[in-house]
Amino acid sequence: MRNPILASALAAILAVGAVAGPASAQRPPPPSREHYDARRPPPPPGWNQRSWEYRQSYVYRRDHHYDDHSDAVIAGILGFALGAAIAGTQEQKADVAGRLDDPDWIAYCARKYSSFDPRSGTYLGYDGLRHYCR
Template sequence: MNRLAKTLLMTATAAALTVSSIGVASAGDWHRHHHGDDALVGGAVGLATGLIVGSAIASAPRYDEPRYIDPPVYEPEYEAVPVYRAPPPRYYRPVAADVEPWTAQWERYCSYRYRSFDPRSGTFIGNDGRSHFCNAG
């Protein structure tokens, strides 16, 4: 049964109990013959009030239940413009074409090519750990 129907049924029941107990309480000779029924009438009124308040609390919306909300859709104000950047600079190794040993060009080439180049001896330390003469040709 849905929540609205339950609430209406509980409210109607509470109202019927309250009206019937008030009708009994307003009878003319009630005080003379039914002194012990005061507690019964008070209980019925309390029960009716509790049912009404309880149904109001039960029908309150719950915020801890997960709900799906559509995400907002934003339209772009302008179209994206491609950004053109200059290509990164390229570093070339110096190329030696028949360079004579012990010249300034040879020394420059060997010092760029080999980090461990020693210009006094003209050698560099290779990956094998030995000294090798720099051949620029």
């Protein structure tokens, strides 16, 4: 720091805070059970308190799906499939790029697919998309 007075003041504040901090920091007491019980509505007629609380906790857990990680699993599977498709396409593209100069391969693909394009090494499939000739 360029200003020695400011640096010494900052060091003094940090030293006082480090000494006084733990002594004054206390956790607040936990909320009392009476306050918790006062907020809960009583069970409906025909239900005892224990059965009603169990049912409420079951409904809460069922509706919130805390242990259900199906969204993450689905996202992982879709991500894996998308990554595999992209990697497969790049692999096919690299494989075809090496064969574009081979006249036998071009003749084979032209005989096999009438829509074969020798410049890109692809043909037009029945689904309307271009596919690499193997």
